[in-house]
Amino acid sequence: MQEKINVGNVEIIALLDMIPPPRLPADFFPEAPESEWKKYEEDVLVEGMIQLYYGCFLVRSGRKNILVDTGIGPGPHPSRDNRKGNLMSDLGRVGVDAGEIDIVIHSHLHIDHVGWNLDLSNDPPTPFFPNARYLVPSVDWNHFRKPENLINAPWVEENVIPLQKLSLMDLFDDGFNVTDEITALITPGHTPGHMVFLLDSAGEKGVIIGDAIHSKVQIKEPSWCAGVDTDKAASESSRRELIKRAVSGGYIIAAGHFAPEEHFGRIQEENGNYHWRRA
Secondary structure, X not given: OOOEEEEOOEEEEEEEEEOOOOEOHHHHOOOOOHHHHHHHOOOOOEOOEEOOOEEEEEEEEOOEEEEEOOOOOOOOEHHHOOEOOOHHHHHHHOOOOHHHOOEEEOOOOOHHHHOOOEEXXXXXXXXXXXXXXXXXXXXXXXXXXXXXXXXXXXXXXXXOHHHHHOOOEEEEOOOOEEEOOEEEXXXXXXXXXXXXXXXXXXXXXXXXXXXXXXXOHHHHOOOOOOOOOOOHXXXXXXXXXXXXXXXXXXXXXXXXXXXXXXXXXXXXXXOOXXXXXXX
């Protein structure tokens, strides 16, 4: 696992919360033609399965410790074969205490990105990161709080909504400057308010991509959308624009769902085709 990388003066440290159970390609990308998977058997699939990783990133910028997403949480998680999250231990492994986190910022509000927000074993719940402000995309906040959506997203009621009651949460929108070196860019489709985070420091550029790209197969096949994408046309459009931006800008990319040895890389264009190159 490549643990860290720098984009100018910004340091990004990869953290791993959980390796969830693998899934059949047809389950994860239901609209991808089954016959097309054969050419990706060696480079993408693991024993014929899609294997994601629940990664988060610790970003150091402007003397701030910023945690991008908080994994799936302590668990055990029945929907993930009763596996447990490991984010706190991984933070300790890199020498960071939870109290040192200044900002927790979410790319979006799915279960595997908000799980370590609050310690639900306490009544009332208490923040795992006691000195942090929790930043939440406003579009996702408005979307998931609608009763028809909230009923299918109990993790939002458990791990996000209480943040407002505890006065720990701030909403943010497209173009928000997390620091002078980090800016939020809305990339709708996976969720309505999904955000990626653009890095621009000392002449170098990068991006933390959240779930705009789940698997490196989507770099070659940007039309392949995850089944859980709320708007697949928007998801594809956002992904294509992000790939073009990353190529033209020579971005260093931080991809939390990629394998640990490929969390950092670049997208290169060769003869009109895009390829993932690990950093």
